[in-house]
Amino acid sequence: MTDLTLLDRSGSTSTTPLAEAPAFAKPVAPLRSRIAYAAAHVVPVATAENVPGAPAEIDWDATLAFRHHVWSWGLGVADAMDTAQRNMGLDTAATRALITRSAQEAAAVGGDLVVGVNTDHIGDEVLTLPQVIDAYVEQLQFVEDAGAGAVLMASRHVAQAAQSADDYRRIYREVLARAGAPVVLHWLGEAFDPRLAGYFGSTDWRTAAQTVQQIIAESADRVSGIKMSLLDADAEVAVRAGLPATARMFTGDDFHYVSLIAGDGVHHSDALLGAFAALAPHASAAIQALDAADDHEYARILGPTEQLSRQIFAAPTFYYKTGVAFLSWLNGHQRAFSMVGGLHAARSLPHLSEIVRLANDCGALERPELALERWHGMLALNGIEAATRTAVLA
Template sequence: MTLTATSLHPVTLLHPDGTTTVADLGEAPAFERPSTPLRSRVAYAAAHVIPKPWADNVPGAPADIDWEATLAFRRHLWSWGLGVADAMDTAQRNMGLDAAATRELIARSAAEARAAGGSIVAGVNTDHVDERVIPLDSVIDAYKQQLHFTEDAGAGVVLMASRHLARAAQTPGDYERVYREVLEAAAAPVVLHWLGTAFDPELEGYFGDADTVLRIIEAAGDRVAGIKLSLLDAEAEVALRARLPHGVRMFTGDDFNYAGLIAGDGERHSDALLGAFAALAPSASAAIQALDAGSPEAFSAILEPTQALSRQVFAAPTYFYKTGVAFLAWLNGHQEAFSMVGGLHAARSLPHLSEIVRLAAACGALEHPELAARRWRGLLAVNGVES
């Protein structure tokens, strides 16, 4: 790419074959924070955690989190009118975030939400249990322990898919029994979570099929507020959405196809609970503000271009998408170092990150292009790539 006289933030892009080109990051779009709550869609951004850059956040070590920066990032999301979905897989559950750090994250984020007037839900799982295989009764008890802790902290509940349950369940009836007993213990309606194998290969065969999920929801009555579907299958989401009981929301977790699913088909739409929205808060907010103003065309014009970026961030192996979310947070000035708990910042290659830079500039996802350019040039220099 040839730079013009108007180029303001030139950067080098690195390709998989080692060649380079030069591009300009342009200017940030002039999105404005909402002055009133978003109305037409419910939208949660699944937030990541920010480690202390000088701490021993190596693979296998307990997470040492920069709480000031982590909570400031949540305030950033709330300032754009989004809710925060915390302690989910974006926060590196089962990929660096240990049980003690998970509990502290939920408690701190829930307290911050109360202070900021922000909406928060948090993941409930069984992952504090050290044993790999446990019986169904123990799965139920483990779920209840986290459920009560999260409710006592003041966060809404997202009942996450459990690896322990995936190993222990032999029939659809096993899933129905576990969810029935856990939901009966809930003090308020919860959101279920169906996580596909692209995000966690250990969840192969979870639930079995959509019929099992529907039986669980129907048996729970008003104890299920919605379900987050993270199968990366838009047709499956639309089909299940059409079968949900009245009042049960579909929260899309499809980071490949969210724009059309949130827009809907004229009769039904999906709300959002997305890791992608943590990286795209201004764009996500501006798009929903456009819907609130009665402009679906503006909604599409803002949000559809971001999907190319999201598909790169969530490219296979998809469970390493957290690296792209943290990378964009670093480029946008929300953390001082490109580092992650468990050393996960090393999970993506420089050419992969370079493509994120290009696509983020193309869709307006760089909040401070000058800062992003400076940081990207520095990362390339450290890795021996001349700008």
């Protein structure tokens, strides 16, 4: 068995046996018990000028192939979300090209696709409430014209323009009135974006939840659910219990998704998770276990992945995208560990080493030998000698 070299924060190295990849089977029928979307990342052209502030140059073959990878495991794709670096390197032209191309691919293979709708094409301009509404509607119409479902993302412009819960209700009521089909709302906590602090009118989630529930009640036929990403399981459980039967809770809690998806016997969460972009085979196999009414197998498969997700989403949480792209590279879904905006530099080598360790422990290295080769090469590039010996099993 080959040894995998790990690096700690002091610069010391250690080794651990390289684990085999789990023998998960792809589903032969649609998943039934839960709806699960993986919020997919984008792969840049490795030789392009994808530096901070530069327009994104996307490797479309690799980016779209990754979406087919997710669909092949029976999961849906949530595209052009924060995992795809909205507000962190993915400019308007690249975002619209991504939406158009992903919608075409989804239509070609019957893949489930929802797409983020935001106001980020405006830049950092200060907008009035009517201008925020118009900006949302512009993107909503683009997404619907492309043939994709919509996720009405939390917007920095909304957070800046809205001065009260009434302002939030007005914005969402008028935007939802223009929706051609029910949409998923999006509640993103400040851990993911500090500029969204106090979203829905309060820093107290209980007060903000009242506004959310009012928005959904006023436009019940236009809201299919809400993605909640506060990293607070108790808050999600409470809000979930108060939703109307017509609205699903999509967990965006990358710290507690195992119990939230499993549910409490009365309610459960579906999933719209950046973590599932790194864990598509595990997510699929776990939901297949739920389909077979095997709760124990579900927990056995998905439970160990939560430690890995917590490391990927460790503070500062908004740099989690680096870990998703890193695992994509280790698993052979892209040729280089690079990101638009140079964001691959956002995490340290010891942080990445802990991702390697936890991915190895839970079986998230889909091609272990390739992952080892690439990780050891990365260590060597940084002047760190990796293990070269191979232990032979008796």
